[in-house]
Amino acid sequence: MxxxxxxxxxxxxxxxxxxxxxxxxxxxxxxxxxxxxxxxxxxxxxxxxxxxxxxxxxxxxxxxxxxxxxxxxxxxxxxxxxxxxxxxxxxxxxxxxxxxxxxxxxxxxxxxxxxxxxxxxxxxxxxxxxxxxxxxxxxxxxxxxxxxxxxxxxxxxxxxxxxxxxxxxxxxxxxxxxxxxxxxxxxxxxxxxxxxxADIFDHRTLGKVEEMRYNSTVDSLGIQSWIIKPPNFDPKKKYPLIVNIHGGPMSHFGEHFSLMMQVMAAQGYVVLYTNPRGSTSYGENFGEIIHKHAFPGKDFHDIESGVDTLLERGYIDKNNLFVTGISYGATMTCWIIGNTDRYRAAVPLAPVTNWYSATLTTEAPVQYKQLFGDSFPWEDHDNYFKRSPLSLVGKVKTPTLLITGDDDYRNPISESEAYFTALKLRKVDAAVIRLPDEDHTFYRRPSNTYRAIASMMSWFEQYRKGAAQ
CATH class of the missing domain: 2.120.10.30 (TolB, C-terminal domain)
Incomplete structure (x- = not known):
């Protein structure tokens, strides 16, 4: 071609x-x-x-x-x-x-x-x-x-x-x-x-965006992040927190407008979005730290350190923490709830939950294989599974909604369905949504974009402590 x-x-x-x-x-x-x-x-x-x-x-x-x-x-x-x-x-x-x-x-x-x-x-x-x-x-x-x-x-x-x-x-x-x-x-x-x-923005009050830099607790690596505060934010109040993790990992968040995160803030949530190790725009060394047998791993601590830093500011309700992300961010969401139960609910969007099966069903098997030192899944079964969120599903207590497009060829919906089944077998509250005719981006159809955001916020509200039911 x-x-x-x-x-x-x-x-x-x-x-x-x-x-x-x-x-x-x-x-x-x-x-x-x-x-x-x-x-x-x-x-x-x-x-x-x-x-x-x-x-x-x-x-x-x-x-x-x-x-x-x-x-x-x-x-x-x-x-x-x-x-x-x-x-x-x-x-x-x-x-x-x-x-x-x-x-x-x-x-x-x-x-x-x-x-x-x-x-x-x-x-x-x-x-x-x-x-x-x-x-x-x-x-x-x-x-x-x-x-x-x-x-x-x-x-x-x-x-x-x-x-x-x-x-x-x-x-x-x-x-x-x-x-x-x-x-x-x-x-x-x-x-x-x-x-x-201008006709859309000028008569709306958006959430204020602030940069926050901190050091990862695992090795003091400097991490850049941003916070969106709800409109009319009052520092004397306690707010629920949504942690949003970007896709990739070879990508990054930046100082740009975000429809989804402004919707979150408009509903009364503080939003934290970070660029953990593996993100682009910080140079080759920072970006390639986690490649080849190295993620999920220390990037988990990069994200969690950001949450801890924000909690120290005093306006986050530690009993109302939520986590979401798309693609790599969804994989990390599943990894996070397998390592901690401090989040009240989670919404992974198009995750990989088993690197063995994902590598053999994705449209990009060679690229996924390279993440594991160029070894085939059957040659390195233990490492493929060790880095899979499914290996930690036995520890998960967090209510989880999985959302994936049924035309997603990058991280096929079978990855979400397997994780959902495992959670249901363990009697953990879980649900899965198949978005019709939707690919990996969630933006092929505006109706699917709206449905994904609305379903996510409904799931969080359902489990938010103190929220009106």
Whole structure:
């Protein structure tokens, strides 16, 4: 399958990315760059090395090709920017010192460097890298999603004007413009062009978002997190807490608007969302700590340390703690309630509960296998099961609602059904919801998104101590 086509300057050929390996089924992460002549159809390889090489972009002057990727067969947390001559020679890394994943390339008008997006500590930024290696931050706070995940888009004009989709915890998808000539780089060099959601936000009181940093109790690793407080928050009162864990683990939460978490706050809950070890936007070492036999593990302590830190502030009701998450976050939710019973209820959204069965039923078996040192499940049965939440189900006392789409091919619904059955056999209050025609994202159908959020909040309210029944 060919992806990311880019025209040559003379429009006589295309540069594209593809996995043409004979062993492509067992090496899904592999891809190289190729040139195809429009007239003859002749294909010439431009890169030949291990790892994914993708997103080629020919420079305006036609002399260079920029592209993204990394070297090696194993999944890596940091995607780098490369540049090579038009014929594929003299390939070199431009962002070797950045230690952050880059995406969405655009050449400068004069072919002297490239613009791109990257996230640093939860904040998506527009950066520029010259061919000589100079790096500049153009602007920050980029995003356009209803989730607190990295997102956003931009464009830079030939005369040095840029436009970005701007996002903050209280705003989403605003168009903001600025000039590359503005000396005030960073957060303050944007001007609002249009706020397409002002009519929705301006007459609503949103939950206030605050950053909270703390150290994990297991090894003092620094962790970044955010808190959403309910509208009209009173620090003298006690509030129930929802802990929300992101998917991935190769992803992260950031300083963006989140529909689901604002709904939680609007119903009187404080919300804690963290970026435990394994999250992106903190560099390769932080992101790869938990790979290969290492999760779930210390990331559990990273999340729980955040809860303990928040409890020390005095406005959280320790008897009304709740936990949820999607994908990796759902797997961690199941892992957490297998290690502690301090949560009154849990809602895992599309979890892996048994790594052995999940690896053999997922659409991504090679990637799951790599998480366990590239060993097959039958070769390393003990470790696969030891890292599975199902291994701890005998300790679970927490009422649990599992929600998964019946078209989820990443973490099939059989994972939720197995965990549900185990809980019911143990007489633990549990339920499972199958979302029709829904995939792993929960956003294919708006009705399914609403149903998942509404069902989650109803489950929490059902078990909230002191709530009206």
């Amino acid at each position: 060919a992806t990311y086509p880019s025209w040559s300057k003379d429009s006589q050929s295309l540069i594209f990315s593809a996995n043409l390996s004979q062993d492509y089924e067992h090496q899904p992460l592999e891809s190289d760059l190729y040139q195809i002549e429009i007239g003859s159809g002749a294909i010439t390889p431009l890169t030949q090395r291990e790892g994914p090489q993708h997103s080629p972009l020919v420079s305006p002057d036609g002399n260079y090709i920029a592209y993204l990727g990394y070297e090696g067969k194993q999944y890596r947390l940091v995607t780098k920017l490369y540049v090579m001559k038009r014929d594929g020679s003299q390939s070199r890394v431009l962002t070797g010192d950045l230690d952050r994943s880059v995406s969405q390339l655009q050449w400068s008008a004069g072919s002297q460097g490239l613009f791109f997006l990257y996230a640093d500590q939860g904040n998506t930024q527009l950066g520029y890298q010259s061919l000589q290696g100079e790096h500049n931050i153009i602007t920050q706070d980029i995003g356009s999603s209803l989730l607190a995940y990295p997102s956003g888009a931009y464009n830079v004009s030939k005369n040095g004007r840029f436009v970005v989709t701007h996002s903050r915890p209280d705003r989403i998808g605003e168009l903001m413009t600025g000039s590359l000539k503005d000396k005030n780089k960073g957060k303050k060099n944007k001007k609002l062009l249009v706020s397409v959601n």
